Amino acid sequence: MLDIKFGEQGQIVVSGRFDASQAERAEAFLSAVQESREMDLGGLQYISSLGLGVLLATQKRLMSSGHALKLTNVRGHIREIFHFSGFEQVFEIEPNPPA
Amino acid sequence: MDSRAQRSFPRTASCLPEIFAFMDAFFEQAQVADSCRNTAELAVEELFTNLVKYSRGGKRDIRIDLARDTDRLIVSLTDFDVEPFDIRTVPDAKTDLSLEERKPGGLGIHLVKRLVDHIDYEYADRNSTTTFIKNLE
Numbered sequence: 001m002l003d004i005k006f007g008e009q010g011q012i013v014v015s016g017r018f019d020a021s022q023a024e025r026a027e028a029f030l031s032a033v034q035e036s037r038e039m040d041l042g043g044l045q046y047i048s049s050l051g052l053g054v055l056l057a058t059q060k061r062l063m064s065s066g067h068a069l070k071l072t073n074v075r076g077h078i079r080e081i082f083h084f085s086g087f088e089q090v091f092e093i094e095p096n097p098p099a
Numbered sequence: 100m101d102s103r104a105q106r107s108f109p110r111t112a113s114c115l116p117e118i119f120a121f122m123d124a125f126f127e128q129a130q131v132a133d134s135c136r137n138t139a140e141l142a143v144e145e146l147f148t149n150l151v152k153y154s155r156g157g158k159r160d161i162r163i164d165l166a167r168d169t170d171r172l173i174v175s176l177t178d179f180d181v182e183p184f185d186i187r188t189v190p191d192a193k194t195d196l197s198l199e200e201r202k203p204g205g206l207g208i209h210l211v212k213r214l215v216d217h218i219d220y221e222y223a224d225r226n227s228t229t230t231f232i233k234n235l236e
Binding site (some may be wrong): 017019048054057060063077080084085 | 113116134137138140141157192194195197198199203204206207209210213214
């Protein structure tokens with residue numbers, strides 16, 4: 001199950017599994033975001049192409065009004081997926097601190 | 100060690116949670132490492148939803164076969180009584196475009212081809228089977 005909510009500092013906090021069955025709910029949440037935000041993906045365990053499409057569509061919409069999502073805590077398998085999807089070119093992704 | 104499991108699922112994306120539960124139970128029983136599970140589930144989700152959306156003529160349930168041997172996870176999806184569709188012929192997504200040029204969609208098969216270690220395709224008697232192998236770490 002996917003959990004998506006605003007954190008205490010106004011960041012978007014995403015955790016759990018972002019599969020095709022969760023895309024509609026995530027889309028509804030993100031459609032209310034109208035300005036630049038950090039998106040904390042530290043708790044995200046899984047994302048498929050529909051989830052990636054939701055993030056990409058949100059970034060396109062925000063960029064058209066001069067805003068953007070900045071992705072933080074992108075780790076392991078999720079970072080690999082973002083790399084193969086070319087997300088480094090279209091998102092600012094915060095580097096992970098050295099382990 | 101050899102383990103196998105097989106189950107068929109209705110051709111709707113709403114049964115993805117059932118598919119993941121089927122796979123998780125197999126992974127537990129076959130002792131598949133956590134590091135391979137997300138990749139295998141992603142590949143199955145992308146292949147399954149692709150068949151649901153685009154498989155021409157498909158009406159029957161889609162069968163998923165899972166197997167592991169000593170060092171490989173082998174997964175097949177079989178779609179019955181359909182036209183052939185070999186994902187190996189699908190061009191790669193253009194992931195180097197600017198945000199303005201990019202459109203959501205088209206990443207699923209692209210990711211499968213990069214994340215698994217081998218893909219096979221077989222078409223016989225109007226039955227279409229895509230098999231992928233993920234080497235176990």
